[in-house]
Amino acid sequence: MATLIKNGTVVNPTGATVADVLIDGEQIVALLAPGDNRFGVDLTASVENVIDATGKYVIPGGVDVHTHMELPFGGTNASDTFETGSRAAAWGGTTTIVDFAVQRTGERVQDALAAWHAKAAGECAIDYGFHQIIGGVDDESLKAMDELVAEGITSFKLFMAYPGVFYSDDGQILRAMQTAAGNGSTIMMHAENGIAIDVLVAQAIARGDTDPRYHGLTRPWETEQEATHRAIMLARLTGAPLYIVHMSAKQAVDTLAAARNEGHNVFGETCPQYLYLSLEEHLSAPGFDGAKYVCSTPLRSREEGHQQELWKYLRTNDLSVVSTDHCPFCMKEQKELGLGNFAKIPNGIGTVEHRVDLLYQGVVDGHISLARWVELCSTTPARMFGLYPRKGALFPGADADVVIYDPNKRNRISVETHHMNLDYSAYEGIEIAGGVDTVLSRGSVIISGNQYLGRKGHGQYLRRGLSQYLI
Numbered sequence: 291m292a293t294l295i296k297n298g299t300v301v302n303p304t305g306a307t308v309a310d311v312l313i314d315g316e317q318i319v320a321l322l323a324p325g326d327n328r329f330g331v332d333l334t335a336s337v338e339n340v341i342d343a344t345g346k347y348v349i350p351g352g353v354d355v356h357t358h359m360e361l362p363f364g365g366t367n368a369s370d371t372f373e374t375g376s377r378a379a380a381w382g383g384t385t386t387i388v389d390f391a392v393q394r395t396g397e398r399v400q401d402a403l404a405a406w407h408a409k410a411a412g413e414c415a416i417d418y419g420f421h422q423i424i425g426g427v428d429d430e431s432l433k434a435m436d437e438l439v440a441e442g443i444t445s446f447k448l449f450m451a452y453p454g455v456f457y458s459d460d461g462q463i464l465r466a467m468q469t470a471a472g473n474g475s476t477i478m479m480h481a482e483n484g485i486a487i488d489v490l491v492a493q494a495i496a497r498g499d500t501d502p503r504y505h506g507l508t509r510p511w512e513t514e515q516e517a518t519h520r521a522i523m524l525a526r527l528t529g530a531p532l533y534i535v536h537m538s539a540k541q542a543v544d545t546l547a548a549a550r551n552e553g554h555n556v557f558g559e560t561c562p563q564y565l566y567l568s569l570e571e572h573l574s575a576p577g578f579d580g581a582k583y584v585c586s587t588p589l590r591s592r593e594e595g596h597q598q599e600l601w602k603y604l605r606t607n608d609l610s611v612v613s614t615d616h617c618p619f620c621m622k623e624q625k626e627l628g629l630g631n632f633a634k635i636p637n638g639i640g641t642v643e644h645r646v647d648l649l650y651q652g653v654v655d656g657h658i659s660l661a662r663w664v665e666l667c668s669t670t671p672a673r674m675f676g677l678y679p680r681k682g683a684l685f686p687g688a689d690a691d692v693v694i695y696d697p698n699k700r701n702r703i704s705v706e707t708h709h710m711n712l713d714y715s716a717y718e719g720i721e722i723a724g725g726v727d728t729v730l731s732r733g734s735v736i737i738s739g740n741q742y743l744g745r746k747g748h749g750q751y752l753r754r755g756l757s758q759y760l761i
């Protein structure tokens with residue numbers, strides 16, 4: 291079926307212009323200036339479905355390259371399944387997710403990946419791909435990395451935190467990076483010094499400092515900056531492309547920016563929680579409420595000015611991507627596991643539905659331009675993880691993953707209205723200027739106003755190419 295999105299302001303990474311978007315089947319076939327018939331042919335003659343986007347932005351569907359649907363963590367599982375989480379993503383204007391398959395020590399990487407395929411297959415409302423977590427770096431898993439690249443899994447996450455769970459030591463990291471340098475894949479790093487953190491955590495618990503805010507206080511910025519520096523040095527040694535996930539400390543990003551200024555192939559992402567939530571106002575909330583905001587890396591101090599610096603680094607492109615690290619756990623029976631001991635609170639926040647809206651507030655507040663909003667939410671993540679030009683921009687030949695975004699809409703984020711399978715919202719009460727009006731995934735309208743028109747199983751698995759930032 292042919293669809294024409296008329297009269298909207300099309301925002302691409304190259305800028306904004308009034309244009310019509312012509313879609314045939316699952317793909318964009320043309321961007322037309324209104325009234326353009328330069329070729330003497332009316333390309334829109336056979337259009338069955340016309341959507342008027344006057345006064346609205348027409349943007350590429352969001353690409354969230356960091357989600358954890360159903361992740362087993364801290365004795366429980368992330369509360370969104372692929373079905374509920376991908377549907378919530380669609381409501382928020384995200385049309386592609388890249389989730390993390392998890393391998394642990396002793397497990398075959400291929401088996402771990404197969405288990406993730408089984409969880410997601412036939413469940414997703416939007417297209418999806420996988421990164422692979424390597425929780426046990428050894429000869430076999432290193433060999434599997436080469437095989438997975440050939441199968442379209444082109445990025446591998448390692449952890450410098452969580453000893454005994456996902457942790458890799460420096461030797462293991464070095465070996466995995468050597469493998470990545472050889473096969474062209476990207477190493478994604480959880481950069482926190484987990485050995486030092488575990489000592490600080492044990493000392494805090496022994497002192498009786500058990501409230502959620504001690505989660506943040508036992509993961510100080512020094513542990514993030516140190517690990518960031520070490521990861522960069524190991525990447526330089528091996529030549530592997532490095533992408534540091536969920537960065538929250540300004541000092542860690544200073545270190546990343548310095549390496550980028552020296553010309554090294556290193557990248558960083560941050561997440562909405564670090565731009566909007568803080569140690570003082572959220573993690574230190576009275577009673578056990580701070581548990582809602584326990585995630586790693588932790589929320590940082592607003593007084594210390596991390597948020598302003600993160601926005602600055604989003605402008606300078608030293609932070610290249612905003613993803614969500616969507617890893618929701620309900621308060622009831624999940625976060626509650628850490629009552630009386632912050633170290634037992636499952637780590638993670640649910641944001642997949644709100645990323646595009648929250649980043650748009652950066653446009654409204656003058657932190658970033660419209661084109662940068664699109665670049666951070668869609669284009670750069672697609673390029674970084676081998677999905678571009680199929681995803682990430684509105685050009686002929688790209689998948690027709692399109693969001694019509696209404697700058698005049700007003701919403702207030704609330705657990706009462708969100709679609710994530712989560713019994714609270716970390717963003718409760720935040721007023722959003724703007725909002726998603728219509729979402730198309732591969733040419734099908736899946737959100738129209740307040741209606742969900744998608745279906746589970748519409749989302750297809752995406753085999754990814756290598757990063758387009760590979761040197």
Ligand code: URP
Binds near residue numbers: 358480
């Ligand atoms: O707190 C977080 N970030 N939970 C998800 C796991 C991870 O480290 O990304």
Ligand code: ZN
Binds near residue numbers: 480536
């Ligand atoms: Zn992580």
Ligand code: ZN
Binds near residue numbers: 356358615616617
């Ligand atoms: Zn994560």
